[in-house]
Amino acid sequence: MATLHEIRRRIKSVKNIGQVTRAMQAVAASKMQRAQDQVKATRAYAEKAWEVLTHLAAQREVGEELHPLLQVRPLHTVVLVVLTGDRGLCGAFNHNIILKAIDFIEASEWPVELITVGRKGRDFMLHRDEDIVAEFTAIPDQPRLVDVTPIARVAIDGFLEGRFDQVSLVYSDFINVLSQRPTVKRLLPIMPAEIETQAMAEYIEGVMPPPETEYIYEPDPRSILDEVLPRFTELQIYQAILESIASEHGARMVAMRNASDNASALVEDLTLEFNKARQQSITLEIMDIAGGAEALAQARGS
Secondary structure, three states, X not given: OOXXXXXXXXXXXXXXXXXXXXXXXXHHHHHHHHHHHHHHHHHHHHHHHHHHHHHHHOOOOOOOOOOHHHOOOOOXXXXXXXXXXXXXXXXXXXXXXXXXXXXHHHHOOOOEEEEEEOHHHHHHHHHOOOOEEEEEOOOOOOOOHHHHHHHHHHHHHHHHOOOOOEEEEEEEEEEEOOEEEEEEEEEXXXXXXXXXXXXXXXXXXXXXXXXXXXOOOOXXXXXXXXXXXXXXXXXXXXXXXXXXXXXXXXXXXXXXXXXXHHHHHHHHHHHHHHHHHHHHHHHHHHHHHHHHHHHHHHHHHO
């Protein structure tokens, strides 16, 4: 059995860890709430952008080709954008996204290249010797659209240049604090007729295209599409990153709460062990005193 000093030291150490995990739980809860607010703030913009996009796409003249970002091509190479965190201590959050990405890679009939966002996904895929065409780390907890532009630029340029024929996203869809769902959605090509497989589907599936009304566009619908489609692609990535950030903070909050509860339970067990050890020590001392007194009494009687 451990000594009283060792048990007391362990109790102090566990209490200190518990204080840290409780502080991390509070910080994660605050950051998660801010991330949720950001997701809600961009929802109206996403709905209106999709409405405008579908109307513009329908303005194609007879014989005019679809915009390149709307064209469905035969698949030869697929790119998967993997959104993970830079840090751990968030339960199975990163692990679940990586497993979803691995399932996608192994199930694909075509070569899959990767764009990794986050250190955890990058490190794992490098360990597996996967083909990583670009990597991004240190995304802020409160990202701006400009922070997402380089990621979107790699995906859009590669698609337009024909280096890959489809771009998909794997990220964690935030359901609630206790539930985050790893999800794979298509990013490019943008297919207005297949909303359910498009990234941000949960925000745009209920959006109805505007009534068939003739509008005069300046300079022309095609030129506006050239601006709108890349922006909408950026928005899809931005929304997915916000979902992942909220999911990561939610997972971290739950993990730290569980760690705090475990620390409290361990302190109780160690306190009980400490009391038992102290009681045993006191009993032994009493027995030593009683034995000594008995020996002294016997010595005097003789």
